[in-house]
Amino acid sequence: MAPPLSRRSLLRAAALASAVPAVSLSPTSASAAPTVPAALPAPDAWTVRPFPLDQVALRAGLFADKRELMLDHARGYDVDRLLQVFRANAGLPTGDAVAPGGWEGLDGEANGNLRGHYAGHFMTMLAQAWAGTGEQVFADRLRTMVGALTKVRAALREDPAVTVTDGRFGTAVEQIRGSYQYIDLPSGTLGGARAITLSVWVRPAHDGAWARVLDFGDTTRYLYLAARNADGVPRFAVTTGGPGAEQGLDGTAALPLNRWSHLAVTLADGTGVLYVNGTEVARNTAMTLTPAALGTPVNNWLGRSNYPADPVFAGAFDEFNAWSRALDGAEIAALQDSRAADTPAGRGDLASYAFDETSGGTLTDGSGHGRTAALRRTWGGPSHPGFLAAYPETQFIDLESRTTSDYTKVWAPYYTAHKILQGLLDAHLATGDNRALDLASGMGDWMYSRLSRLPASTLQRMWGLFSSGEFGGIVEAICDLHALTGKPEHLALARLFDLDRLIDSCAAGTDVLDGLHANQHIPIFTGCLRLYDTTGEERYLDAARNFWGMVVPHRMYGIGGTSTGEFWKARDVIAGTISATTAETCCAYNMLKLSRTLFFHDQRPEYMDHYERALFNQVLGSKQDRPDAEKPLVTYFIGLTPGHVRDYTPKQGTTCCEGTGMESATKYQDSVYFAAADGSALYVNLYSPSELTWAEQGVTVTQITAFPHEQGTTLTVAGGSASFELRLRVPAWATAGFRVTVNGRAVSGTPVTGSYFGVSRTWRGGDTVRIAMPFRLRVEKALDDPSLQTLFLGPVNLVGRNSSTEYLRLGLYRNAGLSGDLLPSLTPVSGEPLHFTLDGTEFAPFHEGTEDPTHAYFRRVEPRVVFGGVDSGVANPARFDGTTLLDEVWAGAPFGSKGALVARVRATVDAWVAAGLLGAGDGRTVVATARRAGYAP
Known part of the structure; x- marks a missing residue:
């Protein structure tokens, strides 16, 4: 059922x-x-398949809380703003x-x-x-x-059509910024006039320099009227020898934005006059050129420049008239309050456009010449x-x-x-x-x-x-x-x-990533997998697999991210690439997609180990923990330099990473469960409170957990009976144990870290699976500098909150337990799960989206040999590669007893004394200190 x-x-x-x-x-x-909707069929090449998002419901917990913050943005942002462009x-x-x-x-x-x-x-x-x-x-x-x-x-x-707006007189034509529209007047509009008056009402919507109100000619022989020159004031110019030979007139003040202004130019008998709102603002008595000197202008445009780099005029036009004489001041003044037709000047005898059209793409000429104008796009169509x-x-x-x-x-x-x-x-x-x-x-x-x-x-x-x-x-x-x-x-x-040189190199296992832009190339390989699904060409699959292995772990930071300043550097250089522009968030998004899609083809647990690492740390931590309808509040880069403060409103907003961040926050459940293609198995990949509706098997699976605040989870089956294998991911970090019970009884078998543990049975409603996976505190070392380390408790990266811009210098062996767990060296913060203090610095989960200065990496310093809080007083010696005596001792953990620890210490000391790395007397002191250390027998 x-x-x-x-x-x-x-x-x-x-x-x-x-x-x-x-x-x-x-x-x-x-x-x-x-x-x-036509559901996308899973490719035949996929041996496991995901569940649609509507079949996996998030329950209350970390992911649901983070998602709700983004849903506020999804509900509240005005989509008309997105559609405006x-x-x-x-x-x-x-x-x-x-x-x-x-x-x-x-x-x-x-x-x-x-x-x-x-x-x-x-x-x-x-x-x-x-x-x-x-x-x-x-x-x-x-x-x-x-x-x-x-x-x-x-x-x-379709051809451009009139956009109507309220005009100075009736209606007007609006030229929307970003439409690249202009008005194309017929050839011969100026009629070879030896004197001229040009008059137009404009309502500028943008303050870009050199947007033309009108431009007649080409780039050598022309006359133009610009709403703003480089100084922000109107300019009229005429030339037959290009910009260097212009004869011009400049206004004295900027035209106001989003308000109607009247511009008029007269040119006759060697004198040019520029009027703004009926007032003369400039006069030049050395303007010898007239429209007649231009011959027949090549282009006759309103709103477009002959120079492609100049912006298209944004705003509105009303009442454009051209006369073959110079109007006097009184006639110009009369144009301020009435249409030209209702003033002594009358309509322009060369051209006259009232812009009364409310549809279509043509504009009627009222001069009597029938010079119908047309709306055009600068790029055609x-x-x-x-x-x-x-x-x-x-x-x-x-x-x-x-x-x-x-x-x-x-x-x-x-x-x-x-x-x-x-x-x-x-x-x-x-x-x-x-x-x-x-x-x-x-x-x-x-x-x-x-x-x-x-x-x-x-x-x-x-x-x-x-x-x-x-x-x-x-x-x-x-x-x-x-x-x-x-x-x-x-x-x-x-x-x-296909970018053949990259795909072919990766298919051959040749690492050519050094110097490449990371996010430009990661998605190529998810595409390769989809092409493999469709074509069966092994080249695509090989390239994707090999590429993933070139990034993880060789170019991966502890939080799961990759890239510095958007680019990759040489293989295995981690410490040497840490910067304020590390780990572009888009890269994490795309590596998750690639890891997930690779898993559909080949169920290698490391793909989902990486998925968990990047999701629980970088992706969750990239979202600020506060709602905002106007901004998604997602990082672009997550700098890993000491004391870095995350920027959740980068680059004026609307970046690629804010885009992928919106997506990430609304699909947290997409990889919690997968099903074998034949329905024989259910993969539980992530430990997250959720409910799966598996219609094909007629069951629901509910996962109840506070993970990662809880070190385990509970799965409950409801519905009818169904036979399948439950495959539980045993994380690579679960070295402190992974125990499974079904209905209170231990399941036989030994879970292996970095694998999947199978439980096969006929499941019935009410069956309950309990998983315990104790966390241990561990460090991960930068590949190129073992002394630079980052802290993990289970899957959670712990970062220090400290305003210092120098790497913190920390020691962790002083109270390490016989299990090798470093957690006893930290002090829990009461009432704050996953929060600890060490040497005066608070450590907290990376996934908390705060604006605290953080230290994701620290400098590991263990100056003296200490066991169980007992200081030997002996300096902790190191080999040439940076490995210290204490590193080698604790590499043997876990220890079943204090005696096993002492034996390990003695053997290590003997080897180091024999190698000349430690004095015999100091060696004896170290062994004695281990015996005195306060470990339970």
């Missing part, structure tokens, strides 16, 4: 009722009914929404060349939150975003109808010819595409919204249309470019897309991202 559906499952099922699947590339109504790019109204900023805004780092990525992460977070909690708000927000993106793609496929992005396709086009990295010009466009694609796939799978799959399929078609026509050499050059060529986990996402659509083009597309 199958277990009853949970409230979460019932909510999800109700939301998916009566829906019809379809995949197309046609616009879909925003109110279209969602379809039943997409709508702007498509020329759609953005309302009052303000782009998130940072990497998601035009004013952020590299001019927001990564914008759109954050919305993808947010959709994935919402999908995971909906699956994990069943709260309707998350599904509703997903559908809002998918509906908006559907409209965005439709708008991108998409090369394929499936294109969807928050910036122009020029980012992708530029990458194809780029030979050097410059993220201020091109910053990882396919990385951004990945995040959007993945978010859409997750939205479809979580809510069944077919519009999301339609958008995703279109993106796949568009990418294939671009990349399939490129030579292999071009692709290899692109993917080898640091930053610009980064594409994240796009291969994995495209493989998932192919599983849903079945389109052969989508599988072919996935293979176009």
Whole structure:
């Protein structure tokens, strides 16, 4: 008998009722009914398979508490802010929404060349939150975003259309910042005039220098009017010899933002005059050039500069008129309160645009010449109808010819595409919204249309470019897309991202990681595994396995993270790479995905040992322990230098790590349990309070524990009877024992650390499995400097909270127990689980997201030989490699008795005296001290 559906499952099922699947590339109504999601089938190559998030519920505990902090952000953040950059790019109204900023805004780092990525992460977070909690708000927000993106793609496929705003007189045309739209006037608009007046109302929305109100000509022969020059004031100029020969007029004050201002220029008889709001602000009596000197200008633009580096004008236009004479001051003043048609000047006889249009992409000329203007995009339009992005396709086009990295010009466009694609796939799978799959399929078609026509050499050059060529986990996402659509083009597309020189080197076991950007390359290997699943090519599997072994442990810090300053250094250099920019959080996220996917193919316990280490330490510790609707509060780097304070609001926000941080915090349960592909076994990988609904076996498994505050866990089976093997992970750190009972009786067999312990039986409702796994305090040494160490209690990394910026110097052998456990040297803090003090410094779990200055590593110093608190007074000698006498003694732990310890001390002393490393007299003192030490017999 199958277990009853949970409230979460019932909510999800109700939301998916009566829906019809379809995949197309046609616009879909925003109110279209969602379809039943097509569950991704597990590849045949997977010998174990994960459970969907909605089948594993988090129960109260550490992970649920951390997740709830992120759910506050998921519930509270205004998704219209995320959609602002997409709508702007498509020329759609953005309302009052303000782009998130940072990497998601035009004013952020590299001019927001990564914008759109954050919305993808947010959709994935919402999908995971909906699956994990069943709260309707998350599904509703997903559908809002998918509906908006559907409209965005439709708008991108069409010519630009008027965006209406309140004008100075009636309506006006708004040029949304980020839309790259401008007004294209017909050739001959200026008519070769020898005198001219130009008049326009503008409402600037941004203070960027050199945004043109108008620009007629090219880069040599032109006249322009800029809202702001380099000094922030309006400027008019005319030239037939380029910038160095300009004859110009400069204003005296900046135009206010988001307020209407009137600009007018007259030019006649060698004199130019600039007016602002009807007042003359500049006069130049040496302006000999007129429009006639330009001939027939090549370009006739409102809102766009002939210089591509200049920004497109952002704001609104109203009432543009051009006359073939110089209006006098009174006529200019009259334009302040009335339309030109209602003033003595009348409409411009060269051109006159009232901007009264409320739809369409053309603007009517009222001068009588019929010079209809048109709205254009500076980049034209998409090369394929499936294109969807928050910036122009020029980012992708530029990458194809780029030979050097410059993220201020091109910053990882396919990385951004990945995040959007993945978010859409997750939205479809979580809510069944077919519009999301339609958008995703279109993106796949568009990418294939671009990349399939490129030579292999071009692709290899692109993917080898640091930053610009980064594409994240796009291969994995495209493989998932192919599983849903079945389109052969989508599988072919996935293979176009192969970075052959890296994949081939790793497949051959050749370590070439030194100097590579870590997070650019880690996801490549999760993609390799998915390609192996689909193609069966062993090269992909070998590359992924070997790559993992090049990172763990050879480039891994104690908390499970990797990279310094985003890059890898030489193999086995750990102490030598510790910095304030160590352990980029995205790297931990991607190494977890890789470890997990490798385990699906090969159940090597070290994959899940690493998963536990990185999850319980870096990933949990990367999230600050306070709620915030506006910020996810996730670290970018976790510096491991002494006294480092974590920065939970890095780089103006909306970074890659904040994006992956949102995802990590809403899928903590994704690897707690796996099932054998044939249903014969249940893997319990992580010890976390949770409830598994295993429908195929008709049982639920509830795990009750306060782990890691509790050194064990209890599993209870409910439902009907089912035969399977329960495979319990015996962590590599569980050297103090791992004991299992079923219904109170000890299970035969000897659990081995770093393996899985199997319990096979026919399980019945009420069966209870109890696991005890005592923690021991241990140290882990930096591979390149054994004296630099980090503390662990079970799976928990303990960090010192101390403001010193020098490594703490600590000794731990003084009270070590016969078991070898170093914990007796620390003093527990009353009422604070997993908190201790040592030499005046408090040690606490790394996973606590505080802003305390921390010491993840310390300098191990054991100056004298001490046993059981008894000081021998003898200096602790060391070998050339740094190994001390005490290190060698305690390497023999655990000791069954004090006598066994004394025997180990005597044998070690004899060897060191014989080697000339310790004097005979001091040796005798050391042995005597061990005998006097206060250990129980």
